[in-house]
Amino acid sequence: ILDLGTGGGRLLALLHEQCPNAELVGLDFSPTMIAAASDRFSGDLRVSIREHDLNDSLPADAPYDAIVSGFAIHHCSDERKRTLYAEIHDRLAPGGIFCNLEHVASPTPGLHERFLRGIGVTADDEDPSNVLLDVTTQLDWLRDIGFADVDCYWKWLELALIGGLRR
Numbered sequence: 001i002l003d004l005g006t007g008g009g010r011l012l013a014l015l016h017e018q019c020p021n022a023e024l025v026g027l028d029f030s031p032t033m034i035a036a037a038s039d040r041f042s043g044d045l046r047v048s049i050r051e052h053d054l055n056d057s058l059p060a061d062a063p064y065d066a067i068v069s070g071f072a073i074h075h076c077s078d079e080r081k082r083t084l085y086a087e088i089h090d091r092l093a094p095g096g097i098f099c100n101l102e103h104v105a106s107p108t109p110g111l112h113e114r115f116l117r118g119i120g121v122t123a124d125d126e127d128p129s130n131v132l133l134d135v136t137t138q139l140d141w142l143r144d145i146g147f148a149d150v151d152c153y154w155k156w157l158e159l160a161l162i163g164g165l166r167r
Helices: 010-018 031-040 080-092 109-118 137-146
Strands: 002-003 024-028 047-051 063-072 092-103 147-156 159-166
Touching: 002 092, 002 147, 010 024, 010 031, 010 063, 024 031, 063 080, 080 092, 080 137, 137 147, 137 159
Parallel strands: 002 024, 002 063, 024 047, 063 092
Antiparallel strands: 092 159, 147 159
């Protein structure tokens, strides 16, 4: 299982617990996050933490049964997102799954304001590194790339779980 933008390894820890036979790889660009994730899994031979910037092509490792990401891909440009989704598809084994829990664009300004109120922040608090894109466009890209069973599996305002399977 490959985790893109692993941060401190929170998602990897959940997968580690739920998938006791899986080998796990976490990629992140931040030295601070790499150190935190490395400390979290110190001595665990099932987990490998590696430095990687998602703006660069993904490593051409052996195929993965699953590729996941939590709140990382939305920092990439839209062009890079689409290219990254194609790379993810290519790195999955047949039958492999891609799941991306992501911050996405609201379809209306009113829903965006509602989201900000819901998480207790103002427009002044927004992360300037966010490059948000609507769910529909991302789902269309996944289908065009060749993912099967593409869907938005869960959504609350600007938070969405999207993904699909490699045929």
